Amino acid sequence: MTHSRFDVAILGSGIAGSVLGAILAKNGASVLLVDGGVHPRFAVGESTTLYTLNMFRVLAERYGVPELANFLTTDACYEHIGPTFGTKRNFGFMIHREGEEPDPREVNQFSPPSLKLQTSHLHRQDSDTYLFHTAIKYGCVARQGLRVTGVNLGDDEVEITGQGGERFTARYLVDASGFRSPLATQLGLRAEPSALKHHSRSLFTHMLDVRPTDECLDMPQSEMPPIPWEQGTMHHLIERGWFWIIPFNNDPRSKNPLVSVGLTFDERVYPKPSDMTPEEEFHHHVSRYPVLERIFADAKTVRPWVSTDRIQYTSTKTVGHRWCLMSHAAGFIDPLYSRGLTNTGEVINSLAWRLLEALQEDDFSQERFAYIDELQSGLIKYNDEMVNCSFISFSDYELWNAVCRVWAAAEIPINLRFERFLDRYQASGDDNVFREMEKAPYPGSFVPDNAAYQELFAEMVRLCEAVDRSERDATEAGRELMKLVQESEAVLPFIGLDERDHRFIYPQPPSLMKLFGWLGTEGPEEMRYLATLPGGGHFPPGAPR
Incomplete structure (x- = not known):
């Protein structure tokens, strides 16, 4: 029997556990990584987005873990991780009907622009092992193949017990293990299935x-x-x-x-x-x-x-005194929009600095981590509604064509938002820049600081749920939603999102020149900062980040 004490014990050494562990260890914490499995291993959730990569970029710079930046381009993945990844240049969507060839007028492709980032298809056996080894490099103590049989949450410490009677104590516990979370099981934290729509x-x-x-x-x-x-x-x-x-x-x-x-x-x-x-x-x-x-x-x-059986689940709460359920231990909806890694990155970004300060101040009160619970609740809620609306719309292209534009309308603003805050951080070196970023009115939303997007999103939910209840015709609801897309201040112009028959959204320099010129001078007041340089000027035409 062994007995060791750590600052933080993390259950699960997948992407969530390994990235958090690497960040904490790099910044001075003693970290135990416990996993019932062994790397390398099979995992799905292989498709990255620009949002995912921007999250990894922030984590790399904010917390001093440059290895995370090797995910920012396919070239870097090949150079530093391995030659097993695929490229991802677009999201492709195609409607199928039984026994029929697809209608070429019922397809959509979206390729959000970026000069610095390249999305990819992660071969998770290799990406996860790379991150696990990074965590060990920075000092995490790993125990693979160790099944947790008990968790004891005390006032002053947390104790976990593995098969064979091994015991480990920590000042804080993060469960990043997934659906079969030992902590969620022991505390009865899983919400009723009716809590989710999808x-x-x-x-x-x-x-x-x-x-x-x-x-x-x-x-x-x-x-x-x-x-x-x-x-x-x-x-x-x-x-x-x-x-x-x-x-x-x-x-x-x-x-x-x-x-x-x-x-x-x-x-x-x-x-x-x-x-x-x-x-x-x-x-x-x-x-x-x-x-x-x-x-x-x-x-x-x-x-x-x-x-699998039904894959949706959530939790009644995700933080408590000296513990946190993180990422897929907290909940899951559907891989439709590749948001799993993005959501994981958001939670790590907000949890890591709070946890490092808690370790310094020896204060692990639930109130300190309340934002994490609010954020994870929002991430589940908005993803649940987005995917549920999408599934409802798959039977009617007119509705689907409008729904997918509500989703796509968030992609450029949210990525510009990350870039502007990162610009400010790089110029000042002040971590309060990222703390200010959390002060958005809609935590977990696809665009958390944009009221116009919230209104459009709510109208999408209203119309799709009326279709689902057979109160509205799907085609007519789709036309109404498309009109709302065209009228919404949240939908950026010049790239085709507001054009019903513009099926392939692939913004090129001329349209981006128009977009950035408009955004910095004529766009909605709450969005103009997205086109602002660190010194206060605006991007010149043709120079989007």
Whole structure:
């Protein structure tokens, strides 16, 4: 039996636990990382966004962990982590109807602009191991293959017990383990399923010989997007569900032949069958859609399928005296918009400085960490409503086309917001810049400081839920929502989001010149700072960050 004492014990050494552990250890804390599994290991959640990368950029600079910056471009991933990642140049969405070829007028592609960042498809076996090793490099003590059998939350310390009777004490406990959180289980923190609106279950694995979507379409070249579908994360949308295709083999430098594939669909519409294996069920649904049937005609499974029940869960609270449930230990909705890593980064960014100060001041009161609970509650709420509206809209392109623009309307403002605050931090070196960033009126929202976006989002929820209750026609609701998109001050002009038939959003320098010129001088007052340089000037035309 061993007994060791640490400042912080973290349950789970995935991305959440390893990044937080590395940050805390780099900044002087003694950290224990406990995990029932062993790296390298399979994980999904492989698609990054510009928002994800901006979060990693902030964490790298704010907390002095430069290894996190190696995720900011595909080039850096290949140089520093490994040749197993895919490139991601777009979000691709395509509506499918049973027995029919997709209508080329019912597709959408979104490629948010950035000169500094390149999104990618993470091969999680390698990305997670890299981050785990980074945490150890900075001084974390790791115990892999250790199942936690008990947690004792005392007034002055926390004690965790592993199989075999090993005991460890810490001044604070962070549970970043996931759905089977030991702390959530012991304290009975899981909320009732009715607390969430969205419903889905999932089937997923990795495969070989998945044909690129572009090769399988019966569409004229004039209807194809500016970026090949296979150069991004592909979302094949069906009634109340979607197939994902995330290739790791779409970059010529990649030595990884695998493709992540999965199906996430409403368990109320598609109850789990008792007479099929997960693989049989997957191919059963694939066979209903001609393009998908061609994509997977020669595909070979390389690892056991995972078949889940309903994947949505949340918690009644996520912080207490000397403990925190973080990221996927706190809750989960759906991978539709690749927000898992982004949400994780947001929580780490707000938790780490509070925890470092708590260690210095020996004050672990629940009040100190109250914002973390509010933030995680908001992240779950807004993602739940966004994904629920999306699933409702998949059956009608007019509605989906408007819903996806509400989602996309947040992408440029939120990333500019991070860049402006980072500019201020780099100019001043003052950590209060990031603390001020938290003082937004809508924590967890896709654009937390924008009232106009909140109004548009609320109207989307109202219309989609009326459709779901059969109180509104989906097509008419879609037209009404599209009109609201066109009228909203939250939707930036000149890039096509406010144009119903502009299906491929791929902003180029001329439109960005117009956007930044307008944003700095004529845009809504609350958004003008997004085009402001550290010295107080505005970006010159054609020079977006």
